[in-house]
Amino acid sequence: xxxxxxxxxxxxxxxxxxxxxxxxxxxxxxxxxxxxxxxxxxxxxxxxxxxxxxxxxxxxxxxxxxxxxxxxxxxxxxxxxxxxxxxxxxxxxxxxxxxxxxxxxxxxxxxxxxxxxxxxxxxxxxxxxxxxxxxxxxxxxxxxxxxxxxxxxxxxxxxxxxxxxxxxxxxxxxxxxxxxxxxxxxxxxxxxxxxxxxxxxxxxxxxxxxxxxxxxxxxxxxxxxxxxxxxxxxxxxxxxxxxxxxxxxxxxxxxxxxxxxxxxxxxxxxxxxxxxxxxxxxxxxxxxxxxxxxxxxxxxxxxxxx
Amino acid sequence: xxxxxxxxxxxxxxxxxxxxxxxxxxxxxxxxxxxxxxxxxxxxxxxxxxxxxxxxxxxxxxxxxxxxxxxxxxxxxxxxxxxxxxxxxxxxxxxxxxxxxxxxxxxxxxxxxxxx
Numbered sequence: 001x002x003x004x005x006x007x008x009x010x011x012x013x014x015x016x017x018x019x020x021x022x023x024x025x026x027x028x029x030x031x032x033x034x035x036x037x038x039x040x041x042x043x044x045x046x047x048x049x050x051x052x053x054x055x056x057x058x059x060x061x062x063x064x065x066x067x068x069x070x071x072x073x074x075x076x077x078x079x080x081x082x083x084x085x086x087x088x089x090x091x092x093x094x095x096x097x098x099x100x101x102x103x104x105x106x107x108x109x110x111x112x113x114x115x116x117x118x119x120x121x122x123x124x125x126x127x128x129x130x131x132x133x134x135x136x137x138x139x140x141x142x143x144x145x146x147x148x149x150x151x152x153x154x155x156x157x158x159x160x161x162x163x164x165x166x167x168x169x170x171x172x173x174x175x176x177x178x179x180x181x182x183x184x185x186x187x188x189x190x191x192x193x194x195x196x197x198x199x200x201x202x203x204x205x206x207x208x209x210x211x212x213x214x215x216x217x218x219x220x221x222x223x224x225x226x227x228x229x230x231x232x233x234x235x236x237x238x239x240x241x242x243x244x245x246x247x248x249x250x251x252x253x254x255x256x257x258x259x260x261x262x263x264x265x266x267x268x269x270x271x272x273x274x275x276x277x278x279x280x281x282x283x284x285x286x287x288x289x290x291x292x293x294x295x296x297x298x299x300x301x302x303x304x305x306x
Numbered sequence: 307x308x309x310x311x312x313x314x315x316x317x318x319x320x321x322x323x324x325x326x327x328x329x330x331x332x333x334x335x336x337x338x339x340x341x342x343x344x345x346x347x348x349x350x351x352x353x354x355x356x357x358x359x360x361x362x363x364x365x366x367x368x369x370x371x372x373x374x375x376x377x378x379x380x381x382x383x384x385x386x387x388x389x390x391x392x393x394x395x396x397x398x399x400x401x402x403x404x405x406x407x408x409x410x411x412x413x414x415x416x417x418x419x420x421x422x
Contacts, residue, residue: 024379028340028363028389035341036359059358067364071371295371
């Protein structure tokens, strides 16, 4: 291996230590470095100086890696294998608990369980759209567990620990780790969580029929699903669906305000309202970000395999 | 305004803002690759526009993502495979728009300096 080959390998390793780039993208940078070194040597610089000057002109490998990751993966940097597989490992008990109750589940819960399996597989494959979806979902349910434990200290803390652990691996700890499109998707999924939560409240009438307490949540639920699907495609219509979700969650808050719970105290009532209202705010913020980060009106399938 | 008034290379922000227009304009002349594009920018600006050369590639990939350019691989004169970029019809439209905006900025600045 020549001195130049060693220098190029060193540069490549520094880039790859920061972010995982496609082979063709790395090859492009290597080609640039090699031609630049050759040109500098041809102009009379000694090899060692040519290598140093070329590396300086190409730029800081970590910044280049981060910028590549931002462009190539529209939802944010790809999670490391350790983080992605830790998320999958922590999801396993949640999925197992779902499968243990599969015969008692409503059709909607069954679909959600199936989607959970798809997301776990997507995370294992480190597809970049899986991270914001899981981040939004687990952020919502972790927040809910935290406030629920205040009212019901008897709740099994193991679930809270698992959710907090999942969040620790999913949260973007570094600046620029998640893009605006990724943040929009996470917020839209948070709004979806709030809508499913609001759908959980029913009243029974004297004749035994069950009625939704917050019917607006049904529209919010549908709109949040559409918004998240559009978010993955980076379509502008995702922002409109997110806005509808925000509006209807706002209406659901009003509908829930007039409620008197048979179980739980005033604090619980406040927690419910705050949870759904937070979902409305998340949906509104998601709408703004989705509009700004949209790739086109109809979106693109290109990011799905990224 | 910069604190010192000594003559320096063009500021980073301005370099970044002009990157899309420059790359599209260079590719309008025909397909090219990263290193050659950098050389042409250097020549066009008389060395005033100093890019961190590795940052050109994310710019090219973003333009590709927007559908303004497309890439293909070809063996270069050294026999190594090299990625080339060429302008797409949407890129021509984007270049026309970039040109209109830069000309508007240029015209405004020229007027402002004439009256200053």
